[in-house]
Amino acid sequence: MKLVNRFTLWYLAITALILLAGSVIVFTSVQHENDDEEARRLQGLVQDEIAILQGKLQRTNKTSEVTVSELSMSQAERPFKILDTVGWHSEFQGTERQLIGSQSVKIDNKHFLINAYAFAPEPEETVAGTIRSLTVVFVLLLVVVGITSVVVSKRILSPFHASLDAIENFNLKQRENLALPDTRTEEFRLLNSFLSKMTSKALDDYRTLKEFSENASHELQTPLAIIRGKLELLLQSEINDDQAKLITSASEAVDKLARTNQALILLTKLDNQEYPSQAINLSEATAKAILLLQELIDMKSITLETSITAGVMVAIHPALADILLMNLLSNAIRHNFEKGSIKIHLTNRHLTIENTGEPVRIPTDQLFVRFKKNSQSSDSAGLGLSIVKRICEINGFTINYYSTHELHRLEVAFA
């Protein structure tokens, strides 16, 4: 439910309650005022009648509203009082609420009881009137509040929506601070300043983390170079065969470490978007990559089929194009059978590499995840495809993997 609707509903609910309470107040005060007024009029009538009886006043016209009867002298004088009763209304042919003003006076040893009658509106009628008018007020409120809530909320909440959009489009990797609109609303100002602080903190942390991993990777290179150098010197010294083998396995491990490290550095650099793209001829780059790996293809007796459209231009950094192609091709070779086959198909729209090979044992969506590999014993670090994926992402390509049993197809679609 929208915020503005919640506000409106609450507002209307409270208004309805207050109107309800208000109607009780209105009803009682209207009823009271009415009765008071009527009582005063009846008292006036009774006083007039008394004055006539005392001879102080000339009767002008006889009204049917006043009756005079005599009481015995023994009774005490009754002061004026109002009786709330029900009487027969001849015009309406029914009983109606009736107010009677009644007083007795003793004039010249005669005891008169004067009654003045008046029909009064019944409470139900007042209630109906009150409810009717307040309902109209409520409906009016409903309409006005409904319309204004839609119109005004758009205006008032516009900075809020702008902030929401800004957060939605915020990406740490773009390394840009959040651009938030100015607003006069206190809460939104608070929210925006909080968001700005939070995102710039996140950016800072991200930057620090990136710098850290970059520096850490670089710092590893020199010790690795030292280990490699020392092992090499050791290999040249007077040693026996067993020692030579030990040194070699140590040195091969160092190599693997160095390569993994370099792949991680590359991934960091890809994340940092350090490679601006330019239009390059992918057909030539593909041919070059095939040439570089031809030997390996031959060594495994793999049949290579190519259909490369000439002059395919793609926007990508040339070094990344090489890495992409070399990774894809060498994967197709490495995970292939002896006497297997590779098909390379390049058009203006995609690059497809299809190869035979053992069925993939890990879920295919994990193929592009860092350090995931089909067999844990394999010598590769398992970074090749995540590098491929990252390169595709930053250049706006999409990469898809399809496999049917022993046939694997990787398809890169250019934007």
Added chain:
Amino acid sequence: MKVLIIEDNRQLAESIHGYLSRESYVCEHGFTFNEAMDKLAAFSYDSIILDIMLPDGDGIQLLKQIKEKKIQSTVLIISAKNALDDKINGLELGADDYLTKPFHLSELHARLKAIQRRKNFNNDQLVQFKEISLNTQTFEAKVNEMTLELTKKEFDLLLYFLTNKNRILSRQSIAEHLWGDYVDNLDNFDFVYQHVKNLRKKITQADGKDYIGTVYGVGYKFNTNL
């Protein structure tokens, strides 16, 4: 040949020194920017091995100064950074080659030699050992004055052996020398074996001695003392 090693890490500098001095290089160290500048002002060197990340100054700045002062030494950059722009930057400023850490010492040596050959343009294009001779400009290999039909990789391999004679060259170092950055895409070192086998066959077929010996489980060695 006189080499100045500008590298702030003493261990690494000593390793380089250790390897190169066996090849009758005379090596000196410059551990800092200033030390290196002092050495360069006082002495002349054939080659400079330059680490571009120095504690008290940028190696690139040092390279600029070397070029400004028209110091004639060849410059080989060694860097922990693999960044392409660094490489291009260094080479544009007049460095002769660029090697990314961690590197094989035999590779470093091969690069130094190659640079040196390129510099001594006219006289030193021929690498000769007994009956084997390699022309690094025409890529022509001869054994007993008979031309060998070598592929580019086999030629490179033979040159690598001749540069690092009597050294055990590990399979990885050979692989990296021949394949550069792409070596991590290779599963095993079978292809190194293939190349070495072919090379040996071609040399012996031309009545050359089989100088290349296998160090089982490790790599190969070009033995001069046969």
